[in-house]
Amino acid sequence: MFRIVNKKELNSAVTLLEIEAPFVAKKAKAGQFIIFRVDEFSERVPLTIADYDREKGTVTIIFQKVGLSTKLLAAKEVGDSIRDFVGPLGVATEYDGFKKVAVVGGGVGCAIAYPQAKALHELGVEVDVIAGFRNKDIVILEEEMSAVSDNYYLMTDDGTKGEKGFVTDKLKSLIEAGNQYDAVIAIGPIPMMKFVSLTTKPYGIKTIVSLNPIMIDGTGMCGGCRVTVGGEIKFACVDGPDFDGHQVDFDELMNRNSVYKKEEADLAEKHICRMDKMAHDLIH
């Protein structure tokens, strides 16, 4: 069992949990992920590591409530435990030879972009962060991101905070203004990563994306997370989750991620029963 030692609601849909997992904390690196399972009946769900504290032996995850498992996880409080927490999985991001990097985060993807910016910053790399959100109410990690970047650009679709526009608009204007990036690291919804990759391609800027396909084991034994990169089948859990954005078949990934739409909707009903049961267990 893995105990929750800290909890913060970052916005109405996004939760931060700090979880005791000394083995994971000891080895974790930016770009890697964990798989959690809330209880005996739960699914295994992957989440990228947002932060870690090797001395305290804790790992921080930040996630959006999108379905049954993330809702069950968000309902846990400090002092509660979850059943399984395994990692660090996947390959850590490689920063060899980078002097200046643009880190682009979209929505809750900023939770994963943050450890990237932080790791680069600590290596002495010049970091520009572009963080994009739909509106001011869902902005997360503004202070944290600012603290680890040389320039922090906040974008909202509706202009209610920071600049109005998409992250791709900002990225393009920064490149056009003469910023020489050795790499762009883009993390967020699949369409956003796709369009960032399309934006950088004409300039030939190396673009790293962190893919989020459906996973089960996360150790390379099932291929549920397979993606096509440069025409070849790759397993995101062991070969990734980082890949060259110019080589990824994003449309295929989007299609594959839609596989359980119906089943996930059916789970919403089940969710109510499980929440009731949890409440019942707490009272008795």
Place this chain on the structure above:
Amino acid sequence: MANMSLEKIRMPEQAPDVRNKNFEEVALGYTKEMAMEEATRCLNCKHKPCVSGCPVNVRIPEFIAEIAKGDFMAAYKILTSTNALPAVCGRVCPQESQCESKCVRGIKGEPVAIGRLERFVADWYMANCDEMPEKPVQNGKKVAVIGSGPSSLTCASDLAKAGYAVTVFEAFHTAGGVLVYGIPEFRLPKAIVQKEIDKLAAMGVEVMTNMVIGKVLSIDEIIEDMGFDAVFIGTGAGLPSFMNIPGEALVGVYSANEYLTRINLMKAYLPDYDTPLRKSKAVAVVGGGNVAMDAARCAKRMGAEKVYIVYRRSEKEMPARLEEVHHAKEEGIEFHLLRNPVKILDDGKGQVCGIECLKMELGEPDASGRRSPVPIEGSNYVIDVDTVVMSIGTSPNPLIRSTTQGLEANRKGCLVVNEETNQTTREGVYAGGDAVTGAATVILAMGAGKKAAAAIDEYLKNK
């Protein structure tokens, strides 16, 4: 006086049309009377050919003689003196190509039902006197076992009996390897696997789940930082192969590992569990091994109206157990033999709507004596399906060998070991099971675990 009946005593089974709608065990097992009757068919041969057909050399005529006398406890003790998982082996071993293939009674008529008798004794013990073993006197030495499948469990059991402090590191959240994620409940009830693991725990074996070795800890850290005196690698062959044909990335294409893991380990077949599985109307399972039979029979039980096995050779070459093929047919699985998929078809929305196959014929035997299938040009046809399960084999996962210095593997990714001792190319690091042989059987994995345990004991006594 021996019973000279040419046929085995039949084992009761659930009716095919009933069992293909539930996940309960198909074969129901012998009663006491049936077991005692079948036991009298054993001639108690002096040269015991059956024993040489068993990879862990179970003392077969001896335990069967005890069953005939009605002393099931004595039979259990003889059985478990060499086999750590009799309830498992009695159910999943391919006896027809092992112990029973050597039985003298099989020359004229059916061999003695050794597997069924083994299963009977193990089940009888669990039902009647399932006492936990005692923790043996400790010798102060520590051994790490990586993986918790059949080779690892056998190795851990033998080492624990010899007094070693054994820690099993398992990547999944449940121990058992293929016994829990691969082989379905209707062939091997998971409660049986759990009982075997509980027995290991009673002997002092510590099982640590959620530990992906190669990521969380390296083999070097296990030896140097954690002070283990030896390591056994029993990580199996869990990396699935795909065919690399068009359409394999469509929604509705699974590896058999994914399909079976969702159903068996994550219990997608039970309503209380959250892990989803697609509702399929028609499923094509590509392959002819036990895994393919398991996937096809699961698909039927999950409600598919049509389930097809697509296999590129003929039935004679099928690697699956005879009994499983027979059961699959009884349950309504249809066989497309000498057929090879060339393409998976898209319904226009990114989902599977069919599988295009080519008819094959068997060519001349090749150097290995196997007749290779040769495609018949222009014989393409389509089977309408909404789900495809690829069950064309697996290979060892590269995670450990790619993170451990000095651990040699062959070109298929299988760890290289000394055949006498099962030691790898690293001193003090042993390996066995599918990680060494590639995908094989439960009992061969157990035999390797047993051999490695003896070699580890020998190595540590002299160290």
